[in-house]
Structure formats: structure tokens, C-alpha cells
Amino acid sequence: MISAEAYFGSITRAAKDLTTAEKRGGPIPAKFDFGVKEVCASCKENIAPPKKILRCSACKAVIYCSMPCAKRDWSVPSMPNAPTHKSLCSDNKRHMERLPQTQAIVKAFPWGRLESDGSFSFDVACGRFGVLGASGFGYWSHKGGPVPHQDQGSMAAAIGNTPYAQDFFKMMKSFDHLDGKDLLGKQHLSDEEGWKLPSKFIPYRNFSTPANQTMLVTDFEGGIVDWDSWYRWRKLPKDSPAALLMDFPLSVYQLLVKCLEVTSPNAGSPNKRVPLHVQIIGAEVELNMIPLFSELALLLPYHDIKLVLFGVCVTKLLQEAKKVPGCIASKSPVFTYKSPLECGSSTLSVYLHTIPLWLSTGSDSALTGHGGLPDAIVACNAGLGSYREWIPVIQAAHMRRIPFATTEYAEQSAESQRSNMPLFLSGTGLSPRRLEVYEINLNPFQRPGQRGIPMYRLPNVVNGFTLVVYKEKAKDEGQVNEDSDLGKQIDDMSLEELD
Template identity: 50%
Template sequence: MQCGDIIEGKAKVCGACKAPMYCSAKCAATAWKVQKVARAQTHKELCDDNKRHMLRVPDVEEILRQFPWGRLEKDGTFSVDVARGRFNVLGGKGFGFWSHRGGPIAHLPTGSIVEAIHKGGSYGKMVEQMAKLYDYLDGSPLLEAKHPTDRDGWKLEPELIPFHNFSSLWAPPRLAFKVEIKDWNSWYAWRRLPKESPAALLLHFPMSVYWLLVDTLKVANPKAGSPDGPRVKLNIQYIGAEVELNFLPLFAELALLLPYHDIKLVFFGQAVHTIVSKAKASHPKSLAAQASPITPIYSYTAPEESGSGRIQVFLHAPADHWVPADADPALSAYGVPDAIVAPNAGLGSYAAWYPVILYAHQMDVPFGVTEYAEQSCETQLLMFPRLLESEAMTPGSVMGRVPGAPSAEACRRAATRRWQYPVELNPFQRPGQRPVPTKLPNVPNGFTIRVVGK
């Protein structure tokens, strides 16, 4: 809402685009001509685009409706807590892969969350209260000495678990390049899972990475490897990891999806830095305490019948943010990234993204992200040309004078290229609309953006 308060009673909706929700006619009138935050667009500027974005609603709802647990509320939203509650995996501490911060605070208290608290109002007060009530350190499972088993991690009935460690009872999937895995329906069929399984509620993270690599950026292909030829090597840098640190073993799915590939997946971010620092200080025998550029904290090799794909997961923790490969000698152990990916990135919301955006453009490194909403994708893309032009005029003003920063010539070349930024609906989004004050599709890992790529 424009005012920042919680809607009580029936919400008001724009009569033209049917998208934003308001607590009153006054609130709607204000939003029409007043920016909610600095540099944001008014509803008058967004209304026509909203009509186009609303055409996605049936597609988003259909993704949810295919699941028996996918209850669509009257306002079009989906209560993930109700779905999790059905399987007794609501979350919090001690729930294996399902452990998470909980409540309405999905991210670390930065950016818009801090702004909401500072602004006050009933919403700001609720956010502040919930942040304290549901306090949880993402990555806490990595303070243990070993990863949980499939059963202990998923905490579901065996027939609902997408196993990575197989047995005579739970056979591995067939070679991924023999089927077309293009959406949740085809993935569930390939994994021989019933739609009753809530696996999509967690696996949307690794599956979105898969989709970014094979469809958005086209740097990977299930058919690229073969048992007789050289293995395909992929070096992927994953930026902004938070809740994903609670279920790192689920990224083994990439080794099944990409046969005869060797994948290095390196995680960056504030939560990575925090959990590794804590582990080294007080949990010296834990998984996270072993993190280094030469020590993966998780490794997995798929069965031979599934293509023996391999993945190694690293935590890069010396800094709480991403830096270019040449800026940190430790990063040379990974090599130059074949791609950079980021889930639910919010590229225009955090200044920490600017060096990543510039580096990818100037060094032509494939960079793909997911975002919650198509509207936010398009709004954030407006910032890219200004950022490139600014860096071209004063090289190093954003990237800084650090090793690995592109040259002035690279800055100028990037600024003069005509970049295209396709935005697409992600078929591996988490099922279900978030409970936000708009009817526009707004879903975790909902949309993909090819920032830089083929």
C-alpha cells in the first residue's frame, strides 16, 4: 500500500489495470501521482504496463493448481505455510531442509525491510516484531558435522522424496537428455514423483539455476556431455545466497540434470560470510568451518545410469559481497566463471549489485537472475544504461580501483553496445503468488532476466 498500513476489510483495486490494492480511495489517489519511494514510478506511469503484466495471472495460477496442496486463496495468493503445515514441515529450527527464518521476514534485515521498520505504521511495527520473533541464522545446518540424509533432510514419506542417494527401492532417474525437462510437470514425471510431493516448494532454487543455465543463458545443455567424450566443466558463481544455505544438498539435482558434467558452484553473500565466520569461531568441526577455495563443503556424483554428473559446492566467505575473480587471489582456484546467477536478485534495490552488473557487461560474462515480478524486472532494467554510461565517463567510479576491474576501454565498449534484456516467465518458479498488496504475478523465482548472455 502507498500508506504502508495493513488493509482492513475489502481492498480497493485500480479500475483500469485491476492490479494494485489499496486500503482506501485516498490511498489510491495518492499512489496515482506520488512516488512510493524515491526514484520509483507512480501508478499513473505503470498502469498501462500493469494491464500487460496481468495477462500472466492465468499462467502463474495454473502452475499452482497442478498440485493437490496448491490452494488458491480468494485474493489470488497462496499460503505456503498452510501447504507446509499439511506435511508437518512448517519450518523454523530443526526441520531439516525446511528450516528457515519463518514468518513474513524471508530475507536478512536490509533494504526494504529496514525501510519498513524505519517508516513505522502498522506494517513497519509488524515487520519489526516478526523479525525478532522468527530470528534464525540461515545456514545453521552447516554448523553440524555432516549433511542430513535424504530422509532426515526432507522429513517426508519416502514416496514423496526426490532422492539423491538411491537404493534398490528408490531407483535413479534415467538420463536427462533422453527427456525434455521444461517445467514442473515434466520434472515430476522424470523423477517419478507424485504431484502430492511438496518438493517444488524447495527445489525451485536449484531448478531455477538449471533453467537459467540451459534456457536463459544457454551455457549448459543436458546433451553436451557423453560417456565417451571429455566431460563438460562448468564454473558457476551464485550470488546473494540466504535461505538456500539451509538445503545445499538439494543442488545435487544439477548433477542429475546435466549428465557427464563437472560443476563448481560457488556461493557468495552476506549470509555466507556470516555462517562461515560463526563456524570458524565457535564450531571448528562443522561443515561451514571447513570452507575454503580448495575445499567444497558438499560434493555429489550422480549414479552411472543417470550420467555420473558431479557437483562441488563452495562457500566463498572472506568478504560479505561478490568481487571480481582477479580482486581476490583465493578466487583464482575456481577459475573465470562460465556464468553468474542470482535468485530473486532485486538488481535495482541494492548498490552491492552494481559492480556485478558492470563486470558482467564489460567482461561479457553470462549473467542471469530471477525476480519476483515482471514489473520490477522492467523497472530495474531502466537503470542499466545509466549505470553503464556513468562508469564509461568515470571508469572505476563504481567498480573501484581493484584488481580485476575492467579497463576504461572495456567500460566504453560496454556503454556503446545495444544490449537486450529478455524477461521470461520461469516455469520452475515456486508455485503460488506471494501475499503482497498487488494482484500482479509476484512469485519467488517468478521471472528470469538475461542480463548478459548469448
């Protein structure tokens, strides 16, 4: 059983050694391959010699250890009610066409090293810069390891009270990290304390020198549309690993401006300020980097932005805050920021919702507790089809006509969630919508780098794809009429050896 300290420490040492080997030039030793160990998608066993790693030659997305396993997976679901590979293969092939795009994003960075399996190690990248760890690593703090999420209840139920379970939960405790722990202090981290990087790599929110100052975004030719343009606007070298954290605030920007179109950098002016109320649901790691959402105030000049964060991790943090009188997390708002006058003097206020669930009714209603209906609801890496708690949010967004969009790791999962929209809305009395209304797109502000998935090679990236859950659209001849009465009231396969 490995501890968090040993785990993070060993990766940091390996990352530093890798950097040294790269500087020496020549072939990189095989010991520096941080790709994941392949697992058969059918039998779920590690693929070790003398077995060869095989994959479907049609979609090239699914990994197997043998032809019998591939044939079984083609026609037999891996679990009850799960789709077979036969039903997914053609979609997998289409999704794999995105892989060059996602790989191009990470290849644009000097630290964006692809492993032998095509994946990118976030932990190794952090280790290069000495910012890998849990508590005490500023904005980089995260659980990591085998326990990336705080809520492990379903896992506990699955493995039960066994010797293995006892060892596993000891390891979980070693990796434990309270998201937002820095908010139990008396003051927010400075840019230097939060980023823990050389000055030239930091996207300052408080401009300390003219060299760090950012021009008014509306004066930046071409606008901020991807990582390249953001780095140029921010005057950052691509050597900076800032994109490994800024994917969260910039993904929220993408959802609001490009996907939902609830505002734009040109919406406000010195004489016309724009109020913007946004609710972020399911916040976890975001709690470790709340000051980074100041970027929204820089990207949206002459706005007054209110962010309200919801989630189990938010509630857990607030419970801990009761033990620390006067800490940041006990205040409301928990964070404020005003951008420089020359950047549009926008304001940002961040609030933490006191209960874990997003509710549309009652005294803790999200629709009345923070100044009325939000202008938009967003969520990062939401997993709409994985948690029952999303269903009332989806329904309320449609019934109240609240713009709602999320990011998802994979295009496949986003499409699966889109296909379930009629089911999510069943019983509401709403007229059905065409599924193409739920737009899915590649997110240009995804975290660079493919996640290591042992059984699949499909594009799978943190904040990788955007999904529009609800958005008002102009009616045309082919569009389903949304103005229902209720709407008015509530407004055969071959294989190839894997290289």
C-alpha cells in the same frame, strides 16, 4: 508479540485442521482463509468495513480504499521519485495477463490451494506436511514470519530506538535462524533427514531402490522443461511438495541451460566430460538445502560442476563455523556428489566464498579465487535494482563477457531493472546495448503460488521470472557492436469493487 515457536505452531495446527475439513467435503469455513489483509496502495491503511475494497478497473492490479486515494495515486507518487499509477497502469495490465499462467502452475498440485485474494500460503502448505519451522526442519528450515532476511540493517535505521523498535527486535531475535545451520554438524543430512517426508514424496539423490531411480535425462522424451515433466522424470506424485524447495536448483538449471545457454543435457558424453564453473551470488536460504543442488548433476550428464556461493549469509555461516572445529562448513568443498553411472556420473562440488562481497579485483577476487573466470553467474530473487552491491557485478559481467542471469519475483521489477541497465553501465566506456537484449521470461520452475502482497495483485512469485543480464549474442545488422576499444581490452481511471 508472538514467538517463532507460537507462530509456526499455530499455522501448522490450522493447516492440519484445514486438511481435515477438506477430507470431510462440503464448504470450507471462512476461518481457513489465509489470504492477506488488503491495504490501500495510496494511504497504506488496512481496508476495513465500512470501506470497500476497490481496484483499478483498467489494470485490475492495484487496490484502494476510496476514490480520493485512487485519484491521488494516479498523479502523485507514493514517495519521491517513485512512478505514479498513471505511468504504470498500461504495463500493469500487460503484466496481469501472466496471472492465469502462474495460477495454473500452483493449481496443478493437490496442495496448491488459492486463497480468496488469489495468493498461496507457503507456510500453510508446509504446515500440511509438518515441515514448517526454523532450525531442525532439514531442508525446510527458514526464518519465516516477519524477518525473512538476515540483514535487517536498513529496517533498524528506519524505526530507530523507540519502544516499538525494542519490541520489534525482540521478535526478530525470536525468529532468528542461521541459514546453513545444519552445516555446523559433522555430516550432511540424508535424503530422509533433509526432506522429512514420506519416502514416496522424496526426490532421492542417493537412489536406495530401483523404484526411486531416475533414467538418464537425455533418454527422457521431451526433456525437462517444467514441473510436470520433472515430476514424471523423477517418478514423483504431484501430491509431493518437492516443488516448494526444488525451485532453487531447477531455477539455476533454467538460467544456465535455457536463458544463458552455457551448456545442455546433451553437451557431454562418456568420452567428453564438460567442466562447468558457476557462481551463485546472494545466497541465503540456499544454504539450508545445498544437497538439493545435486539435481544439477542429474540434469546435466557427464559434467563436472563447480558451484561457488557468495553472500552476507555465507560469511555469517563461515564465522560461526570457526567455533565448531571439524564441522562441514569449515571444509572446502563443503559438499560433493557424484551421480550414478546410469545417470551420467556427473560430479558436483560446492564451495563457500569467505567474504560477503563479489569482487572483481584484489586478493579476494571472485574472478581469480576459484580457478579463474566463471562460465556463468546466477542469482535467485536478486533484486538488482535494490542493492548497490549488484552494480560492480553487472559491470564486470559486461566487461569480462561473463554470462549472467537472475530470477526475480515480479515481471514489473525485472523490467524496471532492465530499464536501468544503461545507468548501471555508465562510466564503463562500454557501448550501449539494446534493452531487448536483456530478455525477461516467465520461469517454468518458479515456486508454485502467488505471494501475498497486500496492495497489489500483480504476479509475484518466488523465482517467478528470469532476466538475462549478459549473454553473448550473434551479431546481426541491427545489433549494437559490442567490440568497443574497451571491450577489446577487457573482453483518467475508473474503479470497480473487488470481489
